[in-house]
Amino acid sequence: MSEPLPLIIMNNVSYTYPNGTQALKNISLNVNSGEIVGIMGSNGAGKTTLIRTLNGLIQPQKGLIFIENGNIKSKTIAELSTFVGIVFQNPEHQLFSNSVQEEIKFSLKNIYPENKIQEKIDETLSIFQFEKYKEKSPLNLSGGEKKKLALASIMCRNPKILIFDEPTLGQDKNEINFLINLLEEEKKKKKTIIIVTHNIEFAYKHIPRIILMAEGRILADGPTHKILSNKKLLKKASLILPQLIELKSTLKTIGLDIPEKIYTQEAITAFLMDYFKKKY
Numbered sequence: 001m002s003e004p005l006p007l008i009i010m011n012n013v014s015y016t017y018p019n020g021t022q023a024l025k026n027i028s029l030n031v032n033s034g035e036i037v038g039i040m041g042s043n044g045a046g047k048t049t050l051i052r053t054l055n056g057l058i059q060p061q062k063g064l065i066f067i068e069n070g071n072i073k074s075k076t077i078a079e080l081s082t083f084v085g086i087v088f089q090n091p092e093h094q095l096f097s098n099s100v101q102e103e104i105k106f107s108l109k110n111i112y113p114e115n116k117i118q119e120k121i122d123e124t125l126s127i128f129q130f131e132k133y134k135e136k137s138p139l140n141l142s143g144g145e146k147k148k149l150a151l152a153s154i155m156c157r158n159p160k161i162l163i164f165d166e167p168t169l170g171q172d173k174n175e176i177n178f179l180i181n182l183l184e185e186e187k188k189k190k191k192t193i194i195i196v197t198h199n200i201e202f203a204y205k206h207i208p209r210i211i212l213m214a215e216g217r218i219l220a221d222g223p224t225h226k227i228l229s230n231k232k233l234l235k236k237a238s239l240i241l242p243q244l245i246e247l248k249s250t251l252k253t254i255g256l257d258i259p260e261k262i263y264t265q266e267a268i269t270a271f272l273m274d275y276f277k278k279k280y
Helices: 047-053 077-081 100-108 114-127 143-155 173-188 200-206 231-236 243-253 265-279
Strands: 008-016 022-031 036-040 062-067 084-087 161-165 192-196 209-214 217-223
Touching (some): 022 047, 022 217, 036 200, 047 161, 047 192, 084 143, 114 143, 143 161, 143 173, 200 243, 217 231, 243 265
Antiparallel strands (some): 008 062, 209 217
16 A cells, blocks of 8 residues: 655745745755644745745745645635645734734635634634634734734634744743644644744754755754754754753763763653662
8 A cells, every 4th residue: 555645745846036036946845744844944044935835925936836736836825725824923914804803704704604604703712812802903912912813813714734934933931832732732633734933942842853944945854853953954054952952962071971862851851860860
């Protein structure tokens, strides 16, 4: 029995902006259904351009993109938006209705039948804890609340692919925890999730696979603990080592070499407790 094809296939995708900036250079990658993938790299690496090609906002000059075995060139932006949901870095680029409730309602039009829309609005308001703000203008929300509303307006459509552009930027601890719990729930539903982020600690802990980019190209693609522990790669991408990897590196300098297979906080803690128990 043959293996199922990846949900997303990008084959030699290139894109150059009108000003001559070549943002994507022969990008090829696959993303399987149900995967959680992070895209990381410095500003100008091509990360946001890449995700914009997945819902048709940018049309590559070269290469092909397939989603569920279909060439996305045959789909309109409206058709793709029901399948691929993108939550952009700046929520104000997505919010324009007079109230929180209307923002969600607008997003649901043409997707759900009229008699189901209010039920879906109420469900979304409850999930995102917006009941008391439903009549409030999005313009009067805090920065974190605006970001959460942008997220709600996408997730209420229930797209198969969720894409987040810097979701932790400007968020406090409670808002980040809300996002983490939400991602866990979507993971259980087998959603495919792509996250563009500079947050190295968030990525190391919550994203299993990293695609590392620089100057429009893919530098590396693989398990997070391997990609984010490679100093040479991170230097090329203008990123720093996660704190746990720094800890392992420091411990190595004093003669305590923790095996590569031990890389999570829980595993490192258990290793150190066992080590000191035996030693002392």
